[in-house]
Amino acid sequence: MTDSEGLVSAYATDAERDAEVSVRPKRLADFIAQHRVRDQLDLLLRGAKGRGSPPDHILLSGPPGLGKTTLANIVAAELGSGIRVTSGPAIERSGDLAAIVTSLAEGDVLFIDEIHRIAKPAEELLYSAMEDFRVDVIVGKGPGATAIPLDVEPFTLVGATTRSGLLTGPMRDRFGFVAHLDFYSPADLETLLHRSARILGVPITDEGAVEIAGRSRGTPRIANRLLRRVRDFAEVRADGVVNQETARAALAVYDVDDLGLDRLDRAVLVALVDSFRGGPVGLSTLAVAVGEQPVTVEEVCEPFLVRAGLLARTPRGRVATDAAWRHLGRTPPNGTFASGTAAPPDLFSAEP
Ligand SMILES: Nc1ncnc2c1ncn2[C@@H]1O[C@H](COP(=O)(O)OP(=O)(O)OP(=O)(O)O)[C@@H](O)[C@H]1O
Numbered sequence: 001m002t003d004s005e006g007l008v009s010a011y012a013t014d015a016e017r018d019a020e021v022s023v024r025p026k027r028l029a030d031f032i033a034q035h036r037v038r039d040q041l042d043l044l045l046r047g048a049k050g051r052g053s054p055p056d057h058i059l060l061s062g063p064p065g066l067g068k069t070t071l072a073n074i075v076a077a078e079l080g081s082g083i084r085v086t087s088g089p090a091i092e093r094s095g096d097l098a099a100i101v102t103s104l105a106e107g108d109v110l111f112i113d114e115i116h117r118i119a120k121p122a123e124e125l126l127y128s129a130m131e132d133f134r135v136d137v138i139v140g141k142g143p144g145a146t147a148i149p150l151d152v153e154p155f156t157l158v159g160a161t162t163r164s165g166l167l168t169g170p171m172r173d174r175f176g177f178v179a180h181l182d183f184y185s186p187a188d189l190e191t192l193l194h195r196s197a198r199i200l201g202v203p204i205t206d207e208g209a210v211e212i213a214g215r216s217r218g219t220p221r222i223a224n225r226l227l228r229r230v231r232d233f234a235e236v237r238a239d240g241v242v243n244q245e246t247a248r249a250a251l252a253v254y255d256v257d258d259l260g261l262d263r264l265d266r267a268v269l270v271a272l273v274d275s276f277r278g279g280p281v282g283l284s285t286l287a288v289a290v291g292e293q294p295v296t297v298e299e300v301c302e303p304f305l306v307r308a309g310l311l312a313r314t315p316r317g318r319v320a321t322d323a324a325w326r327h328l329g330r331t332p333p334n335g336t337f338a339s340g341t342a343a344p345p346d347l348f349s350a351e352p
């Protein structure tokens with residue numbers, strides 16, 4: 001993936017995770033938008049603090065870059081507790097997890113990122129840790145194996161997942177509080193950009209923030225990333241101020257269009273419209289047409305294209321909406337599909 005192609009990906013690169021730390025809000029009051037989740041968490045944490053016991057386990061679900069890791073750290077900060085961070089893929093054996101949970105201090109937060117990827121035996125051990133604050137560690141093999149019960153200090157598990165659908169029922173049931181993070185409105189992203197710019201010491205105008213917010217795909221991570229790129233441009237090619245002009249010019253250099261689509265997103269739409277007359281076309285055929293893996297098209301491009309009302313997933317395949325035709329400067333085929341397939345009308349309700 002080249003730099004410009006990765007520019008509007010919601011996934012973070014390793015280097016970026018370091019850059020993100022400086023602008024990451026530390027307390028609930030600094031966490032922008034998501035008011036419902038914030039209010040609910042505030043009650044949960046205050047209630048627990050008042051009682052002097054750890055709150056229920058918390059599951060944070062939602063697409064990448066919307067603030068799950070940020071919130072996990074905020075939970076620990078608001079409780080004044082320690083936080084232990086690990087991730088589903090890092091826990092291969094139940095012994096790995098047993099070692100972690102038995103070393104927690106009372107009231108600690110255990111943050112398990114990508115919790116849907118935890119290995120099955122470890123998941124089962126996690127159930128008893130979450131529910132009874134106890135784990136059975138198996139020592140030995142075969143008929144001579146014995147289970148040694150170990151106590152676990154009361155702790156709060158904060159799980160994060162981008163794929164809550166992959167979570168098992170028993171796992172989901174053990175969380176007392178489930179928060180689903182939603183995409184951010186452009187207005188919320190403007191607030192976020194002003195805050196980040198202040199922290200980074202970057203002068204930004206309202207119009208500059210509007211320009212970047214509108215292309216950030218509802219995602220704080222992308223907004224912050226575009227801000228850093230526009231700052232580079234403003235410093236090198238202009239007077240250092242992020243305004244409408246520098247934002248537009250910088251994002252043109254990086255091939256991010258006015259809806260926040262990058263080259264691959266546009267390639268998908270162009271293929272749908274030009275090669276398949278708007279669809280419906282199967283995912284794998286579409287992926288071949290743009291030279292990408294189906295999973296990339298499905299997980300990287302489609303969520304935003306669907307949300308922006310540009311692409312619809314129908315039982316018969318992917319379809320370009322009228323808005324997609326218009327976005328590419330083409331005339332939509334009379335609101336019907338060129339193939340003559342009628343789509344259920346509500347498929348287009350998300351069209352802007
Ligand atoms: N509500 C918010 N207010 C301010 N900044 C935010 C907010 N949500 C996210 N951010 C910023 O966006 C960046 C990405 O957030 P975070 O790392 O928490 O996302 P994530 O949901 O954990 O993503 P992933 O699924 O990739 O792990 C952070 O650096 C943080 O500064």
Ligand SMILES: [Mg+2]
Pocket residue numbers: 068069070113160
């Ligand atoms: Mg994260």
